[in-house]
Amino acid sequence: MTLRNLGLLAAAVVVAAVACGGSTSTATTTGSTIILGAPLGLTGSLTKESTLTQQGYNLWSDWINAKGGIVVNNVKHPVTIKYYDDTSSANQSAVLMQKLITEDKANFLLGPYGSAATATDAAIAEQNQIPMVEANGAAQSIFSQNYKYTFGVLSPANKYLQGVLDMAATLNPKPTTIALLSADDSFSLEVADGINTYAPTKGMTVVLYKKYKNGATNLSAEVQAAKAANADIVLNSGHLLEAIAINKAAKEQKLNAKIFAYSVGPSTPDFITALGADANYVYDGSQWTPQVKYTPAFYLSEADYVAAYKAKYPGLGDPDYHVAESTAACLALERAIENAGSLDPTKVRNALAALDVTVFFGQVKFDSRGLNIYKPMVVEQIQNGVHHTVYPASVADAKPMYPTPSWDQR
Amino acid sequence: MIATLDSNRRWRRAFLIVGGIIAAYALLAPLTSLDAAVSANVPLLADRLWFRIATYIAMFIVMATGWNIIGGITGYAAFGNVAFFGIGAYTTGMLIAKAKWPFLAALPFAPVVAALFAALVGLPLLRLRGHYFAVASLGVGVAVGELVQNIDYGGQPLFGGASGLFLPIDSIANRGLFFFYLMVAAAAISIAVTWWVLRSRFGYGLIAIRENEEAAAVLGVNTTAYKVAAFALAAALTGLAGGIFSQWNVFINQDNAFPIEYNVQMILMALLGGTGTVFGPAAGAILLQLLIQFLGGTLPISFDLPFVSETARPIVAQIILGLLLVGVVIFVPRGVIDFFGGRSRLSLSYLRRSLRETSL
Numbered sequence: 001m002t003l004r005n006l007g008l009l010a011a012a013v014v015v016a017a018v019a020c021g022g023s024t025s026t027a028t029t030t031g032s033t034i035i036l037g038a039p040l041g042l043t044g045s046l047t048k049e050s051t052l053t054q055q056g057y058n059l060w061s062d063w064i065n066a067k068g069g070i071v072v073n074n075v076k077h078p079v080t081i082k083y084y085d086d087t088s089s090a091n092q093s094a095v096l097m098q099k100l101i102t103e104d105k106a107n108f109l110l111g112p113y114g115s116a117a118t119a120t121d122a123a124i125a126e127q128n129q130i131p132m133v134e135a136n137g138a139a140q141s142i143f144s145q146n147y148k149y150t151f152g153v154l155s156p157a158n159k160y161l162q163g164v165l166d167m168a169a170t171l172n173p174k175p176t177t178i179a180l181l182s183a184d185d186s187f188s189l190e191v192a193d194g195i196n197t198y199a200p201t202k203g204m205t206v207v208l209y210k211k212y213k214n215g216a217t218n219l220s221a222e223v224q225a226a227k228a229a230n231a232d233i234v235l236n237s238g239h240l241l242e243a244i245a246i247n248k249a250a251k252e253q254k255l256n257a258k259i260f261a262y263s264v265g266p267s268t269p270d271f272i273t274a275l276g277a278d279a280n281y282v283y284d285g286s287q288w289t290p291q292v293k294y295t296p297a298f299y300l301s302e303a304d305y306v307a308a309y310k311a312k313y314p315g316l317g318d319p320d321y322h323v324a325e326s327t328a329a330c331l332a333l334e335r336a337i338e339n340a341g342s343l344d345p346t347k348v349r350n351a352l353a354a355l356d357v358t359v360f361f362g363q364v365k366f367d368s369r370g371l372n373i374y375k376p377m378v379v380e381q382i383q384n385g386v387h388h389t390v391y392p393a394s395v396a397d398a399k400p401m402y403p404t405p406s407w408d409q410r
Numbered sequence: 411m412i413a414t415l416d417s418n419r420r421w422r423r424a425f426l427i428v429g430g431i432i433a434a435y436a437l438l439a440p441l442t443s444l445d446a447a448v449s450a451n452v453p454l455l456a457d458r459l460w461f462r463i464a465t466y467i468a469m470f471i472v473m474a475t476g477w478n479i480i481g482g483i484t485g486y487a488a489f490g491n492v493a494f495f496g497i498g499a500y501t502t503g504m505l506i507a508k509a510k511w512p513f514l515a516a517l518p519f520a521p522v523v524a525a526l527f528a529a530l531v532g533l534p535l536l537r538l539r540g541h542y543f544a545v546a547s548l549g550v551g552v553a554v555g556e557l558v559q560n561i562d563y564g565g566q567p568l569f570g571g572a573s574g575l576f577l578p579i580d581s582i583a584n585r586g587l588f589f590f591y592l593m594v595a596a597a598a599i600s601i602a603v604t605w606w607v608l609r610s611r612f613g614y615g616l617i618a619i620r621e622n623e624e625a626a627a628v629l630g631v632n633t634t635a636y637k638v639a640a641f642a643l644a645a646a647l648t649g650l651a652g653g654i655f656s657q658w659n660v661f662i663n664q665d666n667a668f669p670i671e672y673n674v675q676m677i678l679m680a681l682l683g684g685t686g687t688v689f690g691p692a693a694g695a696i697l698l699q700l701l702i703q704f705l706g707g708t709l710p711i712s713f714d715l716p717f718v719s720e721t722a723r724p725i726v727a728q729i730i731l732g733l734l735l736v737g738v739v740i741f742v743p744r745g746v747i748d749f750f751g752g753r754s755r756l757s758l759s760y761l762r763r764s765l766r767e768t769s770l
Contacts, residue, residue: 042724043724043725043728084706084707084708085706085723085724087706087724089665089666089669089671090663090665090666091466091659091666091669092706094462094659095459095462095463095466095703095708096706096708098459098462099459099708101459102459103459115573115574116574116661116663116665116666119574119576119661119663120659120661120666122661123579123659123660123661126579127579127585139573141570141573141574141576144576145576184560185572186567186571186572186573187572
């Protein structure tokens with residue numbers, strides 16, 4: 001054989017190897033079906049949020065099955081998500097989780113809706129050593145138990161309003177004082193704690209921190225205290241109705257601040273409906289908005305995601321962040337299974353722990369507790385009656401309208 | 411007449427044999443989950459799902475039997491017994507999670523604290539009668555849950571607040587088996603206690619109170635002491651179930667330690683099985699919990715309901731459950747235990763007689 005022929009042969013081998021390598025992404029054999037289990041409150045008090053969660057899961061399973069399934073070592077495994085209705089009861093959720101593992105032989109678990117059910121199910125996942133990826137239990141206490149098999153893709157509660165401070169630090173003139181109001185439920189208190197510890201690192205001072213009873217609707221005393229504190233930033237860590245009450249009282253009592261930001265509430269259409277033009281300029285922290293622009297490593301872009309949602313669930317408007325985070329949980333699991341190259345629960349668990357990937361929902365990476373502390377919260381502002389994403393600048397579709405004009409000039 | 415007696419006796423014997431076999435199976439089947447049995451390939455219901463459901467059934471036996479002492483034997487319709495379940499759960503939970511006690515040392519405090527609390531609220535509450543007592547006890551049930559969630563000490567929630575209380579996952583070998591037998595033991599204790607009550611002077615006093623409280627007082631029954639004791643006894647049993655539940659479930663919060671629906675379920679179980687009897691509440695607990703799990707699709711035996719889609723199933727299940735209970739209350743007022751004991755036979759005339767009794 002001549003040297004030239006040898007060279008040709010080598011080239012052919014390389015080409016063949018590349019061809020084979022290329023074909024790994026389009027595996028031809030179909031393997032066993034991967035069964036994912038998810039108990040959800042399809043009836044009962046958590047029906048609305050649970051349905052959104054299910055929509056998020058289904059969007060992904062439709063997509064992955066259209067491709068033929070999850071590729072593990074060149075074998076395509078179609079996916080079935082097995083749902084059970086836990087009637088919004090955490091105790092029933094635990095029974096169903098056990099059924100999914102024992103009877104339905106679920107390979108992996110997706111989280112239920114709500115912190116109570118998630119906490120109960122996390123213990124079940126731990127005892128059975130089956131990984132559970134969840135998207136709807138924000139309480140950090142779930143992740144302080146040294147559980148090894150539970151992973152949450154959403155940003156923890158203490159990050160909810162930190163993005164607002166990050167944004168505020170970039171503004172001119174820079175605001176430096178904060179009046180912080182908080183409801184007394186665990187989620188809101190975790191949000192407020194996040195601000196208390198974070199503000200000094202941004203050169204800001206919390207000059208007023210006042211708690212009120214969860215569900216309170218008359219907050220004029222708290223607003224009066226905030227006015228006396230004369231802070232640049234007024235933050236509220238609470239819920240929709242409290243956010244509306246504070247905004248109304250702020251107008252009546254002429255509380256002027258450069259920034260009004262509320263943890264939960266302004267992102268819902270109800271906030272704008274209730275307050276009309278007074279809702280303008282208000283900021284909020286959100287897990288995700290349809291406007292964000294990340295660079296997804298796989299799956300859909302944000303725009304395609306919104307389009308896919310509207311095609312599958314017409315008439316419901318843009319996907320809520322509950323939907324997006326639920327889809328993101330599936331994506332994290334999918335990528336971890338691929339990385340593990342195995343359906344072995346422990347190997348996939350280790351792959352989840354090592355995961356670092358960016359999808360349309362943002363970066364998904366877990367700390368040692370299983371919490372995704374790496375994805376930033378985004379900051380939204382209502383501008384002329386429309387939600388706009390204003391921070392981080394890399395994903396924003398508008399600039400913050402700053403400072404907020406005083407009430408007599410709006 | 412002789413023939414009926416004979417047939418009743420035969421019926422009773424058949425029931426005892428079948429019941430004994432089922433009970434033995436239910437109690438022994440879990441043992442096949444031990445490593446030795448698993449390697450020998452013994453096929454049974456002995457998996458973790460069965461443990462969970464069976465443990466729930468035992469838990470409801472305790473609660474329904476406990477309720478029977480105040481609601482069935484004494485005739486005071488307590489609608490807030492879930493408070494004692496939650497107090498038991500939180501007592502054990504706090505001792506384990508905060509004081510780092512071992513589980514078996516913490517467990518005895520669950521019934522004690524629940525009973526003390528019941529005695530405390532029982533003194534004013536048991537002065538009320540009928541609907542007034544029912545509503546007031548329901549109020550206590552809700553209020554205790556709210557208090558546990560909202561009490562702060564030094565700015566921190568004392569009982570874990572809205573985040574709930576996490577207990578360490580204990581490293582007990584054959585965990586499911588352990589909690590199953592522990593809960594079964596609690597169920598056996600509650601039935602034994604009921605058996606003793608119904609044969610004691612104390613129990614006769616309680617029945618006298620149920621039938622006519624003024625007459626009982628005239629006859630020398632210290633009605634207040636008797637009622638409070640019955641309430642505390644019911645609370646102790648329910649609290650024991652709660653104490654076991656907390657370590658079994660390893661996470662407790664207001665939602666799962668004070669579930670409002672348990673208030674109703676334990677009463678329905680006692681009604682279904684037969685109030686005032688020893689085994690009635692237990693029979694009701696087994697039947698109703700099996701039915702709930704069956705309609706919810708968690709039992710190994712399951713079939714599709716005709717004309718019902720998968721999504722509508724839970725709702726239809728609730729409707730079936732509701733109709734069935736209405737039927738039982740109207741047609742079987744003494745509970746299904748009436749048939750098992752060989753005292754009555756399910757027949758058209760029985761149903762007609764019952765209808766006459768209940769529609770008074």
